[in-house]
Amino acid sequence: MSTKLKILVPVKRVIDFAIKPRINKAGTGVEKKGVKFSINPFCDIALEESLKLREANKGLVEKIHAVSIGPTKAQDILRTALAKGADTTTLVDVGEEEVEPLNVAKILQKVVEKEQSNLVILGKQSIDDDANQTGQILAGLLNWPQATNASKVEVSGDEVSVTREVDGGADTLKAKLPMIVTTDLRLNEPRYASLPNIMKAKKKPLEKLKASDLGVEIASRLETLKVEEPPARAPGVKVENVDELVAKLRDAKAI
């Protein structure tokens, strides 16, 4: 007997991966004004994986629900998710405040309950805070099995088998649903949303909530005292040929 999948895909709006972030003048964070934002690449992969599961297994996936916790503008990436194939979405509007993984996971736990999700696929980390925590915290809160850094996900009946990227190679875990999976870059190649689908997405459901609607209070546990530039490297030299390169290496006592 197979269980139908109700997949939840949390997606985060982050500064586009190709942009080099600048520290703000106050030294309290990164400048966000006039900067291009996109869906976090790992979240995009998580969404793609849920779409692939639906396409590869007829009748397996009942629903794909995307959720974002962020500012009002995060609805843009939810529209993108809808255009790519998500069925329904929720925006938990928390304003401009950066919400820590623990709080994000607590909100997600409520959304999981609300949507009765049995598989949550998340990116392994967001490329802004680089925490690599939310999926694991959510798994801990729910006491569900977790498989991080997935490079392959297979569902058979109510069992999920996940091949993971680990130090030194790969390993494979399996567990029965419900389960949490976080995605590695190598899991898949996300698709682009087509123009007709972008138009159609405008009519798809986008529910808007506040954290308080879900009964979650957001209080940060970590206080950011300052944000600064990493020390700059001293300018290097260009050499003309291999002999000079070897000589420089010897000077630097690198060989």
Next chain:
Amino acid sequence: MLRSIAARRLFSSTLARKDTLAFIEVANGKVLAASLSAISAAKAIGKPILGIVLGPEGEKGAESAAKIDGLAKLLVAKDAKYDHYLAEEVAPLLKELVSKNSYTHFVTPASAVGKSFLPRLGALLDVQPVSDITKVVSEDTFVRPIYAGNALATVKSKDNVVLASVRASAFPQAELSGSASIEDVSEAVESGNRTEFVGEDLVKSERPELGSASRVVSGGRGLKNKETFDSIMNPLAEKLNAAIGASRAAVDAGYCDNSLQVGQTGKIVAPELYVAVGVSGAIQHLAGMKDSKTVVAINKDPEAPIFNVADIGLVGDLNEAVPELVSKL
């Protein structure tokens, strides 16, 4: 009045002096170099340090783990269920130990294993973990890189226990000159785990381990294919006794195994010498290597961003330059 202040001071200082529990990862009966770095971070926190090793693998490595300088004691949880470090088993045990003994700090290397179970432990303890710390400012304040290492955030934890993963390349490795006493963990914890370990496929290599190697040679898209990657990079690595790394482009194109990827989403390295061959130097790659002491770049594109971080740059064809370099080293 004076006496009450003094008494309170005494009281608060005894309260404050609690221990740090440090997870020591063991693989193939050997303590991971990253664990030795995590101990150095624990030393910087300044509390007595208790190490813990887990499972049959940990038991095999216990003797060497007990030699790590700075350890007050080594705990060993022998149960076979801790083999493979499943987060579903590891986190409940650590939760039990941390809450029962009210440790004030828990540290783990920011390895794949540490990253997998630490946040789960955070959920069980209702604590927000601090990922990938690169500096200990004080016992509750840490520096960690964000935005692929393009910014350094100093964060202060308000939680009653600090859970931190440690970026190995940012701390020296503790010596193996101590002799801590070994004690078995008696707690039996029921985890309710439903996850099963099926198998693993680890890459065998005679080269030094990438994360802790003092020299790394790294290949990128410029190597064109797997054959060229092997024929160019292997002799160079051999000559320098270096580990081999790669950019994401090289990994995605199948030139080498995924586990060799250096960058924001792969390994973070900071060797004495990093030689980037045919690597353009995208932000995500630089995040994984820009703290290397000496960076050498060999690339035919003089505009490649890798030259902005390279100490020594050679603009040229890697197919000629690298073999020549190998012959002249």
